[in-house]
Amino acid sequence: MKIQLALDRINIESAIKIVEKVYDYIDIIEVGTSLIKDYGISSVGKMRKQFPDKLILADLKTMDEGEYEFKTAYSAGADIATVMGVTPLNTISLCYDVAQKYKKSIMIDLMETNESRITNLKKFKEAIFCIHIAKDEIEKDFESYFQKMKLYISELPHLAIAGGINIELLNKLNKTRIIKPEIVIIGSAITKAFDMQKAAKEFYSLMQNIKK
Amino acid sequence: MKIQLALDRINIESAIKIVEKVYDYIDIIEVGTSLIKDYGISSVGKMRKQFPDKLILADLKTMDEGEYEFKTAYSAGADIATVMGVTPLNTISLCYDVAQKYKKSIMIDLMETNESRITNLKKFKEAIFCIHIAKDEIEKDFESYFQKMKLYISELPHLAIAGGINIELLNKLNKTRIIKPEIVIIGSAITKAFDMQKAAKEFYSLMQNIKK
Structure with missing residues (x-):
């Protein structure tokens, strides 16, 4: 189980400082949508330059122009790029093809994606499917929510989970x-912690136990 | 009927040059998603500085972090910002509230948005609803497509139309x-034309006739 650290609403210099602190305890650096929209795709390039040996995810949340956006992200140094599950199927196909061509990974963010669409997405066998949960939903009724999810995600081989994870x-x-999930995406539980390194280490230890 | 010029997949300097050429024939400058993701939200600021008297739309295609993204875009100088219709309803509400607070406009992009969701979106009375058509759909069967759309957009007061418009x-x-539609969004039919000014003028004249 990998830890993906989501970096959002900060500038790239602060993001780099955070990664330096928790480097040993994370597997994937997520350059968040806000970093990309605020500072452009060069955020990914700067992160790649600073951390050449860590996996980097560009949270593009692509809705259109899939081929262009994915090529741009991979060229900037991303190992993984994201497209929304609600994006037109043809666009997702284009993203998937670029990923295959570049020998990189694609994550499909299932936020607001309904069951029938998920069935159509199963053909993208090498994609990572991200279950993106609204915080409110979890707090309301955790188990019934996951039971419901389980019904239609049972055949998705690569899963990630995101949304207020603690x-x-x-x-x-x-x-x-x-x-x-193969990947657990953690944001503020680490980046907003009083002691970020301690928080990251706690997640890391928990993951090690889960593996056993 | 307003003409919105969509600028995509170019750098900001080229985008500014295009606007200078067609300035008199367009009403809204769209800083496209690709400009924002490639160069950051400063693309909007640069466009605002260059063209202080023209309406500017930031095509954010927001899927999450609505409040943050909309505040950032308006602060950078946008008059209109976009959110996807498939975005969680709570996020769209946050975007709408920011728009109201800043006395700016919001455009809801209806790409892949189903009928039941559109019904839920009708409460955002001051939003502009953008019918975003896939090129393939239009070419297949224009009239039946629009007849179908008409069924559930009849109560949306402010409409825009986008997608391969010529x-x-x-x-x-x-x-x-x-x-x-109140707004017609035109991209490559102008930006890829041999004579951009001539193409823009042609659209402008057609709009004038439609108004009559």
Whole structure:
């Protein structure tokens, strides 16, 4: 299980400083949508230059112009780029093809994506599917939400999970074993922690235990 | 009927040069998603500085972090910012509230947005709703497509139309009078024309006739 650190609403210099602090405990650096929209795709390039040996995800949240956006992100140094599950299917196909061609990864963000669309997305066998949960939904009723999700994600081989992830939630997830994500995306639980390194280490240790 | 010029896949200097050429024939400058993702939100600021008296739209295509993205775009100088219709309703509400607070406009891009969601969006009375058509759909069967659309857009007061718009399509639209958009979004039919000024003028003249 990999830890993806989501970096958002800060400038690239601050983002780099955060990564330096928690480098040993994370697997993927997410250059968040806000970094890309605020400072452009060069945010990805700067991160790549600083951290040549870490996986980097560009959270493009592509809705259109899939081929152009994915080529731009991979050329800038991203290993993984994201497209929304609600994007026209043809656009997702174009993104997937670029990923295959560049031998890079694609993550499909399932936020607001309905069951019938998810069925259509199953053909993208090498894609990572990101279950993006609204915080409100989790707090309301965690188990029924995941049970519902389970119905239509059972055939997706590569899963990631995002949205207000904290230690408590991960413990619950581990206990219920409803889904087994390959990637857990963590943002403010690390970046807003008083001691970021300690917080990252805590997640890292928990992941090690889950692996066993 | 306003003409919105969509600028995409070029750098900001080229975009400014295009606007200078067609300035008199357009009403809204669209800083396209690709300009924002490639060069950051400063693209909007540069356009604002260059053209203080023209309406500027930031095609954010927001899917998340609505409040943050909309505040950033308006602060950079945008008059209009876009959110996707498929975005979680709560996020669209946040975008709408920011627009109201800043006394700016919001455009909701209806790409892939289904009928039941559009019904839920009708409460955003001051929003501009953008019918975003895939080129393939238009070419297949123009009239039946628009007839279908008409069923659920009849109560949306402010409409825009986008997606491969050219003179022929606008003529058809005008003839059938199925929908009456306030804004027509034109990209490559102007920016890829051999003579951009001539192309823009042609659209401008057609719009004047449609107004009558």
